[in-house]
Amino acid sequence: MHRHLIDDATFTTAQNLLAERGSDKAACRSNSYDYLLTRLLVCRLCGKRYVGASAHGRYARYEYYVCHSRQKYGTTGCTADRLPARELEEAVIDAIGSVFSDLDFVERAFTTAAERTQEVSGQSQEELNQVEAELKKTESAIDRYLAAFEDGSMSSAQCGPRLEQLSGRLRQLQSRRDEIADLDRQQANEPDPERIASLRFDLSLALSQGEAPTVKTVLRELVDSIDVHDHRLVRPRFRIPGAVRTHSSLAVPTGFEPVSPP
Ligand SMILES: [Zn+2]
Structure with missing residues (x-):
């Protein structure tokens, strides 16, 4: 908007209108659930990805993740558990928090990966x-x-x-x-603690501000994929920023039950 073409009062009104419309949009978006882990979850039973899904119960809406084969063909396609979306996301984000705050873990993961790369080449x-x-x-x-x-x-x-x-x-x-x-x-570089720290900061900031797109971007930079064994066990494979394609996995005990949406 060219400020000089209109007077200040009009400018302010226009700005307010735009801001309102922006917040309307945000409100509208927040009605639909942002599945933070889509494209990251992999079914260990059939190898397909998990997708986000939802169902209306009598009193509430369930958001969950379900294996693509099961979503498409029911239990004939795959019997993998359907997992409650929010709980799963919290478990994974918790795991990221603890893994990337443990620089020893990062160093160890990096060393192991570097050795493997040398062997492989x-x-x-x-x-x-x-x-x-x-x-x-x-x-x-x-x-x-x-x-x-x-x-x-x-x-x-x-x-x-x-x-x-x-x-x-x-x-x-x-x-x-x-x-x-x-x-x-695949060149084995040094892990980059500064980059890790800044990604962790980005993640917690994005989480606290509820910015799903930012959360997703940061998640993709820190997590390679998440193997879903069943509702008791998911295993994220982390990327170590700085070390190209290096990753290390960690079992995450979830403590939640599979969902059975209506
Ligand atoms: Zn499956």
């Missing part, structure tokens, strides 16, 4: 060579079948299935090669 060069050799072989086999098909010495019925098999193998090999290359890029 020794083995990976060897495997990379093997994968690349096999990739070459597979590619030339594909070329031969294509040539045979083109010059008419093989029918499409003859080479079709074999080509399909070979290209499946090719894709497997390519993705394995990318994985190995990716592992190699």
Whole structure:
């Protein structure tokens, strides 16, 4: 808004209106529940993600997380527990608070991860060579079948299935090669205590101000994923800021029961 184009009184009124509309929006948003852990929760039974869901009971609304397979196909899809949203979020946020205030834990996690990275990179060069050799072989086999098909010495019925098999193998090999290359890029840096402290501060500030988007952003920076075993046990894998892709997990005893929404 260009302040000089209108007089001060109008400007103030306009500002107030905008502020009101803003707070209306905020009020409106707060009616719908912000599932802070969506995209982080992974079902240990079927491997799918958990999603946020809600149901109306006689007196209240239940917000909960449920495995995607169970949400879609019921208990035929997956029998994983449905977990009360708020309680689960509190348990995870508590765990973050205690893990990241324990710098010893962070140091230990970092050391273990650094050792593992070193071990892996020794083995990976060897495997990379093997994968690349096999990739070459597979590619030339594909070329031969294509040539045979083109010059008419093989029918499409003859080479079709074999080509399909070979290209499946090719894709497997390519993705394995990318994985190995990716592992190699994982440089083990030092954990960054300042960054950790500032993220913890951001998190508690965002929590105290009820800013769900900020909470989510900080959570994603500190938590890689959360394995849900059942209602008694969830296991977050933490990221250690500063140490690229390093993580360490911790069992979080929840102490709540699964929900059975109506
Ligand atoms: Zn599941």
